[in-house]
Amino acid sequence: MSTANSTNHTVRRELFVDGYEVVIGIEIHCQLNTESKIFSSAPTDFGHEPNSQASIVDLGLPGVLPVLNAGVVERALKFGIGVNAELGLFNTFDRKNYFYPDLPKGYQITQMANPIVGEGYIDVVVNEGDKNEYPKRMGITRAHLEEDAGKSVHDAVEGMTGVDLNRAGTPLIEIVSEPDMRSAAEALAYIKAIHQLVTWLGISDAIMAEGSFRCDCNVSIREPGAELGTRTELKNLNSFRNIERAINREIERQIDIIEDGGKVLQATMLYDPERDETRVMRTKEDANDYRYFPDPDLLPVRIEQHTVDSIRAAMPELPVARRARFEEAFGLSEYDARILTGSRQLADYFEAVVAEIGQQDAKMAANWVMGDLLGALNKDDTDIINSPISAIQLANMLKRINDDTLSGKLAKKVFSALYERAGGDADDAADQIIETQGLKQETDTGAIKAIVEEVIAKNAVMVEEYRGGKEKAFNGLVGQVMKASRGSANPQQVNQILKELLG
Numbered sequence: 368m369s370t371a372n373s374t375n376h377t378v379r380r381e382l383f384v385d386g387y388e389v390v391i392g393i394e395i396h397c398q399l400n401t402e403s404k405i406f407s408s409a410p411t412d413f414g415h416e417p418n419s420q421a422s423i424v425d426l427g428l429p430g431v432l433p434v435l436n437a438g439v440v441e442r443a444l445k446f447g448i449g450v451n452a453e454l455g456l457f458n459t460f461d462r463k464n465y466f467y468p469d470l471p472k473g474y475q476i477t478q479m480a481n482p483i484v485g486e487g488y489i490d491v492v493v494n495e496g497d498k499n500e501y502p503k504r505m506g507i508t509r510a511h512l513e514e515d516a517g518k519s520v521h522d523a524v525e526g527m528t529g530v531d532l533n534r535a536g537t538p539l540i541e542i543v544s545e546p547d548m549r550s551a552a553e554a555l556a557y558i559k560a561i562h563q564l565v566t567w568l569g570i571s572d573a574i575m576a577e578g579s580f581r582c583d584c585n586v587s588i589r590e591p592g593a594e595l596g597t598r599t600e601l602k603n604l605n606s607f608r609n610i611e612r613a614i615n616r617e618i619e620r621q622i623d624i625i626e627d628g629g630k631v632l633q634a635t636m637l638y639d640p641e642r643d644e645t646r647v648m649r650t651k652e653d654a655n656d657y658r659y660f661p662d663p664d665l666l667p668v669r670i671e672q673h674t675v676d677s678i679r680a681a682m683p684e685l686p687v688a689r690r691a692r693f694e695e696a697f698g699l700s701e702y703d704a705r706i707l708t709g710s711r712q713l714a715d716y717f718e719a720v721v722a723e724i725g726q727q728d729a730k731m732a733a734n735w736v737m738g739d740l741l742g743a744l745n746k747d748d749t750d751i752i753n754s755p756i757s758a759i760q761l762a763n764m765l766k767r768i769n770d771d772t773l774s775g776k777l778a779k780k781v782f783s784a785l786y787e788r789a790g791g792d793a794d795d796a797a798d799q800i801i802e803t804q805g806l807k808q809e810t811d812t813g814a815i816k817a818i819v820e821e822v823i824a825k826n827a828v829m830v831e832e833y834r835g836g837k838e839k840a841f842n843g844l845v846g847q848v849m850k851a852s853r854g855s856a857n858p859q860q861v862n863q864i865l866k867e868l869l870g
Contacts, residue, residue, distance in 0.1 A: 385622055387588040390595060391548035391614065395561055396539050397571050398515070398579035399442045405514050405538035406433030406476065406665075413577045417520070417531035425536035427472030432664050435460075439538045440668065442570040443483045443512055444678050446540060449564050449685060450507050452487025454675060460512075460665040464658045469517035469530050477513035477541075479659045483668070484510035484540075489564065490687060491556040495705070505557045506545030515539050534578070540570075546585070546595070551614035555607060558582055567686055567711045575605045582610055586617045588625070596621075597631040601638055601645065613638035617645045689714055697721065697729035706737050713751045716758050723762030724769070731765060739779070743786050756785045757794070764797035776854050777806045807855065812864070815848075815856050819864045822847045833869060841865070 383389075404411055407424035424431045447454045461479040487507040494500040517532035542561060548554045562580060565571040573580035582604045587596035601617060604610045616638070621631050637648040684692070686708050693704040693714075707717045713736075720732045740761065744750060764781055767773040773781060781800050789804075790796025801807050823830055826847060833840035848861045 383591065384588070384618055385626075386590070387622055387625075388591050389549050389618055390546050390587050390589065390598075391550075391554045392546035392585040392598075393542075393544040393548070393554060393557060394583040394585070395542040395544075395558065396515070396581045396583075397542060397561075397565050397573060399439050399538040399540055400569075400571050401436055401438040401442070401538055403436060404536035405436050405439050405512065407536055409536060411537050413574075413579075415533060417523075417529065417533060419533065421517075421532035421535055425471070425532060433476065435665065435668065436538060439512060440483065440670070441678060442568075443510065443540050444670070444675060445568050445570055445682065446510060446542075446565065447484035447487065448675075448679050448682055449568055450484070450487035450489050450510075452507060452510070453485035454670070455481055455483045455485055456670045456672070456675070457481060457667060458483040458512075458670075459667045460662045461659045462662050463513075465656075467516065468528070469519050469532065469535070471517065471532060471535060475514060475516060476662055476665070478511035480661070481667075482509045482511035489557070489560050491553075491560040493550075493553050493556040495556065496702070503547075503553065503556070505547045505553075505560075508543045508545055510540050510542045513539050513541055551611045551618070554584060554614055555611050558610060559607065563686060563710070567683065569683075569711075575607075578605070581605060584610065584614055584617075586614055586621070587631070588618060588621050597633050599631065599634050599636050599645075601636045602648065604638060609638060609640050612640070612643060613645060616643060620645055683711065686711075686714075697726060697733075699729065699733055703730075703733045703737065706741075707733060710751065716751050716754070719758035720762045720765070723759055724765050728765065728769065731768075732762070735761065735765065735782075739782055755788050756782075757792075759794045760785055760790070760796050763795060767797060767801065771857060772801065772807055774854070774856075774858055776849075780804070780806055780854075805855075812860065815852070815860050816864050816868075818851050818856060819848055819861065819868060822851055823865075823868060830869065841869075 398411075399405075401411060403409060404422075404425060407422040409420050409422040409425055412420065424433055444454060458478060459481040460476050462474040463477050463479070464474040466473055484507075486509070488504050489507065490502060490504050492500055492502055515534045515537040517530055517535040520529040520531050523529040544557060548557060562573050565580075566573050571579060575581070584601040584604065585598045586601060587598040589596040599617060599621070601613050604613055617636060624631055632647075632650065634647045635649050636645045638645050690701075690704045690708045693699050693707060694701060699707070708714045717732060717736050720736065721729045724732060740754065740756065741751075744754060764773070764778060764785065767781075768775070768778050781797050784790065784800045784804065785796055790799045793799065822844060826844060829840045829843050829847075833844065844865055845858070845861055848856060848865070849858070
């Protein structure tokens with residue numbers, strides 16, 4: 368596709384491993400966050416008792432008919448707009464036939480001939496934050512709606528395999544990339560970009576540990592300029608770390624086979640993270656093995672243009688655009704803007720702080736959000752959604768730095784108290800903490816001068832060292848003043864008064 372090779376967005380990199388070119392395509396199964404399933408009213412909540420959320424439609428009992436969930440269509444259209452794709456305003460459902468214990472109907476309802484999302488692209492940054500980072504545009508072939516299968520459970524009953532059909536009928540959008548990736552790093556950058564987009568749009572929680580965001584990676588190698596090699600499919604990878612490791616191990620495995628004079632066979636592969644190796648799970652079927660045909664129980668879906676226009680008008684500002692605005696409007700560095708747009712909730716939090724304190728202090732807000740707040744949240748293994756400090760509470764604390772009520776050191780103490788919820792939920796929690804804990808900065812010149820004079824009198828050796836040319840002695844005197852004032856003296860005033868008194 369033409370958009371995938373735009374020189375404006377792609378840095379051409381020749382990436383070879385032991386003389387071979389790697390070619391990777393990705394299939395992502397992303398669960399859409401509707402309350403009910405794609406063709407039934409059964410709930411989609413995670414973690415319930417096995418088979419407690421499977422309706423007669425999900426079970427495929429005789430005489431039942433599927434009914435399409437309109438919320439699924441809306442979410443798929445949002446995704447299509449987000450990846451600059453052609454939209455399938457006329458789309459249809461097909462049956463993909465295969466037998467497996469967790470597929471109760473003996474077929475899966477999917478979209479083969481007419482998907483809801485056609486060709487599109489997403490711009491990514493490979494090796495983001497590294498000195499070797501570079502941009503690349505990744506093509507998207509299509510994205511189609513389908514129902515999920517159930518789950519085979521091998522450890523519930525000793526010696527037996529159970530089947531849990533809670534996931535059967537859960538709504539998915541399967542996102543199929545072009546084979547544009549040439550390394551595990553590029554594949555990881557693409558997957559992370561898609562993960563960020565679906566959560567940013569609010570169409571999926573994309574929790575990999577719960578199976579709502581699963582990746583299949585098709586990997587092949589070839590000599591430069593040769594035809595595409597035989598691909599293998601790494602199935603259901605469920606963490607970013609395992610994705611990168613699995614791809615690298617599979618590349619090594621295929622090179623070893625070819626170097627030994629063998630031939631790579633088309634297969635579905637399993638990655639074993641404990642042994643850090645890939646193994647053949649089963650030989651891979653071709654598309655004609657699935658005997659696709661139109662589903663006779665579901666009518667074609669026709670989407671009016673005004674529906675698309677309405678969804679497009681309600682779309683949030685996308686990550687790339689918001690990052691650029693943060694740089695331009697707030698004067699932030701590319702690095703700061705990238706971190707602060709890591710999630711939509713984080714970007715919203717930061718902007719709420721700036722709205723309170725003013726754009727002129729955006730950098731100060733960025734430093735506190737990225738440093739102290741994210742540091743504390745990461746330590747507690749939580750995210751900005753669960754921050755114990757609201758945006759307005761943090762903004763009000765920063766105002767007290769600006770009006771000299773707090774020094775930087777005292778602000779750290781107030782922040783810690785806020786994080787421990789010492790001020791509760793009140794917007795003025797910082798003011799309450801300052802008052803009750805006596806953390807107000809001392810700015811009275813007379814009071815500070817008296818402390819400085821006392822410190823000079825008690826530290827004659829340090830004073831002589833400073834007058835003898837040792838600048839470090841001055842810093843020592845400042846430290847003694849701050850200690851004597853219990854950190855409450857204004858540091859700028861301390862420096863000024865000390866210099867005056869020391870001549």
